[in-house]
Amino acid sequence: MRPNVFRPQSLQEACSLLEEHEEALVYGGGTALQILLKQGILVGSSFIDISGIPGLAEISFTDDFLRVGPMVTLRRMERSEEIRELFSLASSAYAKVANPRVRNTATVGGNIAHGDYRLDPPVALLVLGASVELTSRNSIRKVPLEEFFVDFQVTDISAGEIVTAVEIPRSIHIVGSSFVKLSSLSANDWPSASAAVGLMENDNGVHTLRLALGALAATPVMATVDIRNLNLDQTLEASLSKAMELMDPIADVRGSVKYKLRLGRVAVEEAIRSAWKEVPNGR
Template identity: 55%
Template sequence: MPAYHYPDTLAEACSILAAADDGMVYGGGTAVQILLKQDVLFASDLVDIGRVPGLTDITRTRSGLRVGPLVTLRQMETSPLVREVAPLAATVYGHVANPRVRNTASVGGNIAHGDYRLDPPTALMVLDASVELTSSRGKRTVAAREFFVDFQKTALEPGEIVTAIEIPHQPGSAGTHFVKLSSLAANDWPCASAAALVVDGSRRRREVRLGLGALSHIPLYVQFEADAGSTADEVVATACAAAEAVIDPIPDVRGGRDHKKRLGLVAVGEAVRASWKEGDDERRTPFWRRRR
């Protein structure tokens, strides 16, 4: 069994991790508890950061939001501040598993777990979020799009702790949509998921951003531009072609590779079509009545 530690400060937590042979941070604990029960957790030390002050806060910044790693997924789903500044994030966090899990799982633990089927990274990538990492060596920031580096492996280095997620303001004129398709149950891991964001570019161009979950060994990010006068069908066709070039699903009990690929393209099509239309609706709305 690993040794348990309960530091009172972030510096103390970093010091314990630096000295441990194979330390692991304990946040919400949903994933860690499962691994412990399955007897596949080989950490030498578990560092519970629940006593460290300031890690449960959601704060407004000049650029958007700063979210502490111990904020629960349920808080992200229901927070008026998150719904105001980054409504797509609130929507996607609200699709994770079920209320029981969302009331326990933490934002930092969720992303640090690094599972390729996670829902939140799809939104964090299209919103251009970043992850703050802290260790006894100092702090650094990694873009959410670069945080997932391999199968269940993240950019976290030994001794580092996720200390915040920074989420920029979601553009008021952006169109967004999230689609999650499950094979076994509504609150099960997705068979495919897609978050889409469409935002104004330059010279009558619009930028389409896609975050894809469960469709490769890591969450995927796809981006392209389309002419503002394009029809939804044209943009969907471009999006599906771009996604198909990178989708490489892992077959499992939820479906084979071809099945997941087909579902992935359905999710992409639905997400892009809805976000493209929503973006058009926002542009026709007077600026003083747009979402802020």
């Protein structure tokens, strides 16, 4: 049977189509969708291709936010100089997804909506305090990324909703950050463990460490650690202890639970040491 592909020209039209055809799947870059359909994990015969809707592939800056449209490719996130300057943590996570062929096609909206526990970009976006905009025919709502990943492969997207933006607040003051991805099969592969770290500063110095983990639990997970007056060794100890509480890895072809727990510790330690080096004048 030939698939039914709708090509709406406005968001309103896309939302109406999604409401009318409940079984329809939004088509971003198709990199995950095609594989899941071939494997029979997803079943779908109707697709809503949102690539023709004006404005959905824009990157813009307001006083408060970096706003990224859902059809912006991962490659553009990796290569944008403005993003690298303001949110280098995001650039480095997007740059580590798969290979340039995938990054040239996959989209920011599709990546978030995919909801896989091993995804790289959400780990950095969690540390950056990002949120997701979801639009349906009758509403627009903004969900903090911390609440967006609900369970294994389950996100907060409801029937009829489309991811219409990912926003990163400009107010978050991170002075040192790092994203570390450790893969056991090949450098381009999904991670066996990943960690992102951001060190937050105010007038009294660095006070909080934001830590997020990928591939180490059923969803990407995040925690904050109070590191006021702690030196590097004390920060490592406090953060690793918090990280171990978050880790509940799933054994698979990329490693056993024991192996992933070990790798998770290594990723966290590496990310903290690397972020620490970026703090101006030490602490």
